[in-house]
Amino acid sequence: MHHYISISFKLFLLSIIISLIILIIALYYSIVIPYNSQQAIASSLQAIAAIIFGIWGVWLSIVSPESFKNVILQKRISNNTNNNLKELKNKDEELLNFFIPPILISIFILISLTLFIMLSPILKDIVTADLIKLYLKYIGFIFLIFVSILQCLTLFILLFIPFWGISRRNQEISQIENFNDDYKEN
Helix, strand or coil: CHHHHHHHHHHHHHHHHHHHHHHHHHHHHHHHCCHHHHHHHHHHHHHHHHHHHHHHHHHHHHHCHHHHHHHHCCCCCCCCCCHHHHHHHHHHHHHHHHHHHHHHHHHHHHHHHHHHHHHHHHHHHHCCCHHHHHHHHHHHHHHHHHHHHHHHHHHHHHHHHHHHHHHHHHHHHHHHHHHHHHHHHC
């Protein structure tokens, strides 16, 4: 128990240190980077999020169309079917659990960046105090850094999980084929 707490505490401290470094960098660069550049960064991130969302949809339809259909349509396997089908259904759900979070992250990024791109010019024109504009610019840049980190995480996941899904699906298909061959022999 003590070891677990110390690891959790170390991770907590590490996350605080990384957050402080990001905040300091954001403070410095939010002052240096003009408003129009922040808008350009937000537009680029929005385009990347849309592309990632599209790629995930394609991967999902290529790698596991039956898994998606089975889980979405809530096909139930009755108690009298064989255990291999039940196991395959559980694997379908497990595979989709890897695909859904990056899709949701991309949707969150798209919505939040759309709001950012829409609201930031309005706030820039409404707010007249320079100090408040500076704080809004700082908060906006922190938001862009946060979204960039989420985007990188999603790209990292996009790079590795589909290959895992394809190899796992091929393994499952060969297991089913072996089962069918064994069944035919009996």
